[in-house]
Amino acid sequence: MAVEGGRYIAVEPGVELFIQDVGQGEPLVLIPGWTFTTEVFAKQVEFFKQTNRVIVIDPRSQGRSSVTLHGNNYSTHGSDLAKVLDALELGKVTLAAWSFGALTAWEYIRQHGTDRVKSLITIDLSPKPLSLNHETDWVEGPLDDIAGAYLFATQDAEKQREFVKEYVTGVMFQGEVPADELTWLIEQSARTPHYIASNLFAAGMFSDYRAEAKLASESIPTLTIISEHWAETAAAFTKSLTPKTKVEVLGGHLSFWEHPEKFNEIVTRFLGGSKGEAEVAASSEG
Template identity: 60%
Template sequence: MNTYIEVDPGIELYVEDSGSGDPIVFIPGFTFTTEVFSEQVKHFSKTRRTIVIDPRSHGRSTMTVHGNDYVTHGTDLQKVLKQLNVINPTLVGWSFGCLTVWEYIRQFGTGDIKSLVLIDMPPKSLSLHEDQDWVEGPLDDMAAAYTNYLRNLKGQRDFISAYATGVMVQRELKQEELTWIVEQSLKTPYYIAANLFSSGLFSDYRVEASESSATVPTLYVVAEHWAVTATPYINKLAPKASVEVLGGHLMFWEHSEKFNEMVEWFLKRII
């Protein structure tokens, strides 16, 4: 079932809802859409109620100049789950989608969450202690991305293209694959992408990441290029969480079978 959920007057989120059983909810990252989770939908909808969401100003959801921040995205998620009568879900966030999950926890707690899967995102994006903390990247690099790229359509296209080839996947992308990835992002206008980028970079959800993992079964899946830094960081911040390492930033797309097996193994452990 494909549907639209109104989260504010005139603002609708596109949602795909398929399968039946224990619910699992996928939230894509910065400017990306439900389509990146196509292999997860095929797999998990066979045994679970599987929901994927285009966040506000992403994909087929309403483009709006209002609420393009992760505080609002967390509220939006709660409204979608409530309207769909989703009870005790596993929440799966990828990249900045993890911020939506942590913001949901900040606002509404963990009492109605069965488990968490957090894909390749530190709970605090920036740090002055880059040699010790897991971060999105050096402060100067992130500032340059915002200043030099997310100021026009070409800049956004160049930024996502470079990120896709350099960070998201480990193999050489076919031209049609790269075009598809970039087009996913460009569905969000560059001036909205800039708002989301800055909101994400200035977020700090270390408290939520730490406290939620103490009470809710939590799996982190991190990219191989982060593993040396990310694994000890997570083990210290969220010692009860499980950590798996796989591929690049888009590992659930490039290595979908391995990723799905990891998540299945995690979910079966907590039944």
């Protein structure tokens, strides 16, 4: 089935990324998380295309993009993002990145700075997903628990599907997940082979983008939307590391799918405020 605004962009010989590019106005670039696809942002695309140019990216080896045996890490995902922005000839953009997609956004900032980024929205991920100080730091979980999840989830395709099922029902949603949506979400993740999901899992967990998160918060308007289940710890960590970052708490890990109206309202409010801040800054420079 054809996707509105769907197209492919070559990021290197033999590797193409699928993107959806719809609407007009200031660019809003959406980046999905570990093994997921453009399609999880369907409710945001439909809403924001009325006011913005909305670009959604399938990272390499995810969704409709090329499956490759190399570059399945966030350093490469960050450089891929830069190539997409270049190909689309985009100026200032708002990056809105969910879960491990936030690592792609921070990696882009590590490589290219914030000159091209108007504002940054990260959805429910710490810039340092693992720490020995798991009781006080915002992390994905204790090291032994994450190691167990890694060893289970990446054994084979069946275990990957089982892991995603447990994660969707236990972490992504607050309420009961409709059976058809659960099946669909598992299928979205399964487009990434388990042996590549393994690379992305490890690369993400061992990332440390605290410096980039801090740089972004000092340079541009930033927003992080945090799940309710770890809100107290995550909010305290964020305010300590990046005190200028706006913090909102909403739902579970997939809040933008389960609570789209509230989520879209939060983002709309932030984008409006970011525009005002940018205009004030430009006026001051003038």
